[in-house]
Amino acid sequence: MSYQAPLRDMRFVLHELFDASAHCAQLGTGLDRELIDGVLEEAAAFTANEIAPLNRNSDEEGCRLENGQVSTPRGFRAAYRQYVDNGWASMTGPVEFGGQGFPQLVAFAFHEMLMSASLSFRVYSGLTEGAVLALHKHGSAELKAGYLAKMVSGQWTGTMCLTEPQAGTDLALLRSRAEPQADGSFQITGSKIFISGGEQDFSENIIHLVLARLPDAPVGVKGISLFLVPKFLTDADGAPGRRNALSCGAIEHKMGIKGASTCxxxxxxxxxxLVGEANQGLACMFTMMNDARFQVGLQGLGIGEAAFQGALRYARERLQSRGLTGPVATDKVADPIIVHPDVRRMLLIQKTLVEGGRMLAAYTARQLDLEHGAESTEARKAASKRAALLIPIVKAFLTDLGQEVASHAVQVYGGHGYIREWGMEQLMRDSRITQLYEGTNGIQALDLIRRKLLADGGAELAALQEELRSVCNEALGQPALSGLARVVQARLDEWHGLAAEVIARCQHDAQEIGAASVDFLHYSAYVLLAGFWVQAALCAQRSLDAGSAEGDFYRAKLASADFFVKRLLPRASSHRLALLGGADCLMALRAEHFAF
Structure with a gap:
């Protein structure tokens, strides 16, 4: 299937909703609207022409392991060289190490394009960017000097090595050992599983960031340290030298993302x-993990966009039956299926979830930028709190979105959607992993309640709700939007009360944390997206009132906002009722009574 970046909608989100030019000026990046649009156009051409054509072949061919060496699918090596040579790898890297310092608010759009074009291809570079963040923040001056520039350029890639066979989510069970050496280095012994890009054939070196325990480490997660382990040790000139004592023992045979080597x-x-302080590895790794979770959310968004494009294209072309009120395409033997209400329903679910998810991703990217680049300490702390609150929602909801939108795409195609040649079933398989890695979506929901909602008594969530209320108050001044704004405002009030109820229940009974978490996250996400849709509608209405020449685009935004609030926001009610059902009905049945 083909892919074209949704540039008009991306420009709407970047420039009209979040004023990317002013944001870049605040950060001192030197980027203006013309430069941003130019970069996005180049990115769209690169992903459509160079990356998207690799996607199906990568799924058919997969990766191969022979004599400890992984071969990636045909075309990946050449495409990766072009990715590096064109500067895409260094886009977000720190300037002092050769990076271009692009803010996340701009870079997220390119990264979404990569996810849509080929999720397998993006896996390799995505973790490198996270490794750069962790090393830049926590590494010694010597490690930064020796490794960062080549990782930033993409000449060397990076991985994140956490998971072990007995230690997935529960890193307290981690067994890998690190023995101190006389020269200040360490020797790592142990096995890690599910390592994305752990071995491949297109970068000169692979820099593994590995969690392991020192001999005298405390038990549990307080005894974990972070280490940099290169595939090839560097010589006196910093070039790759002799091979380190590590190897790829196997590659996983997976449901999807078959072009990404999982080792x-x-x-x-x-x-x-050692990276950072001894026994502080988990804190260091979370720098990388938070970026990875945001990027995985973009994976769900990218898959969703690709699936929506495929479904929309097919719905416009496929002729089946006549419209319920009579023929529409009178010159054809049947009408295109896009005239049928149920197909419209699926397409609008896809469209409004994807476009709403893009708004959420952009808003979160903006917070990630301000967390480090805002002028005042107070503003940086505020952005950090907001980003921390949003990351579990972005990761969990956008990946659930990707799976739902891909499933609707299969349904729009009917029987053809189940056939490999159309590409929809690959998107559905590829998207499934996004709900699992970098912390399952259930873990994200627990994080939202335990580490965010309960940690501050709901204060940061209340501040977000107040920000969305101000958007609704502004929309109330527009007669065409007042009904929409009142519905969403009522939901914001309900959300505030529901959060207080969840906090009270969880403080009374710890089981309620797990019982309420997933439904609370989804409730929150639907109301949050509704708030963004009000903001989008407000922007669209102003453009129409100003006589914009793009009337159709803005009227489509208004219609989409109306659909989301009428047809998708009501899903929040079922999540509210479910979580208020409490923990007792979940825990009453004894484990042995789950009979076959």
Whole structure:
């Protein structure tokens, strides 16, 4: 299937909703609207012409492991060289190490394009960017000097090595060992599983960030340290030298993202270097993990956009039956299926979830930028709190969105959607992993309640709700939008009361944290997206009132906002009722009574 970046909608989100030019000026990046649009146009051409054509072949061919060396699908090596040579790899890297310092608010759009074009291809570079963040923030001056520039350029790639066979979500069970050496280095011994890009054939070196325990480490997660473990040790000139004592023992045979090598990595006394302080590895790794979770959310969004494009294209072309009120395409033997209300329903679910998700992603990217680049300490702290609140919602909801939108795409195609050649079933398979890795979506929901809602008594959530109320208050001044704004405002009030109820229940009974978490996250996401849709409608109405020449685009925004509030926002009610059902009905049945 083909892919074309949704540039008009991306420009709407960047410039009309979140004023990317002013944001870039505040950060001092030197980017203006003309430059941003130019970059996005180049990105659209690169992803459509160079990356998207690789996607189906990568699924058919997959990766191969022979004599410890992984071969990636045909075309990946050449495309990755072009990715590096054109500067895409260094887009968000720190300027002092050769990066271009693009803000996340701009870069997220390109990253979404990559996810849509080929999720397998994007996996390799995405974790490198996270590794750069962790090393830049926590690494010693010596490690930064030795590794960052080549990682920023993309010449070397990075991985994140957390998971072990017995330790997935529960890193307290981690067993990998790190033995101190006389020269200040360490030797890592242990095995890691599910390591994306752990071995491949297109970068000169692979820099693994590995969690392991020192001999005298405390038990549990307080005894985990972070280490940098290169595939090739560097020589006196900083070039790759002899191979380190590590290897790829196997590659996983997966449901999807078959073009991404997912490796079992064995460390057999591999030379390693401590990143950050001893026993503080989890805190260091969370720098990388938070970026990874945001990027995984974009994976769900990218899959959703690709699936929507495929479904829309097919619905416009496929002729089946006549419209319920009579023929529409009178010159054809049947009408295109887009005239049928149920097909419209599926397409509008796809469209409004994807476009709403893009608004959420952009808003969160803006907070991630301000967390580091705002002028005042107070503003940086405020952005950090907001980003922390939103990351679990972005990761969980946008990946659930990707799976739902892909499923609707299969349904729009009917039987053809179940057939490999149309590409929809691949999108559905590829998207499934996004709900699992970097912390399952259930873990994200727990994080939202335990570490965010309960940690501050709902204060940051209340501040977000107040911000959305101000948008609704502004929309109330527009007669055409007042009904929409009142519905969403009522939901915001309900959300505030529901949060207080959840906090009270969880403080009374810890089981309620797990019982309420997933439904509370989804409730929150639907109301949050409704708030963004009010903001989009407000912007669209102003443009129409000003006599914009793009009337059709803005009227489509108004219609989409109306659909979301009338047909998707009501889903929040079922999540509210479900979580208020409490923990007792979940925990009453004893484990042994789950009979076959």
């Amino acid at each position: 079992v990595m064995n460390f057999d006394g591999a030379t390693a270097y």
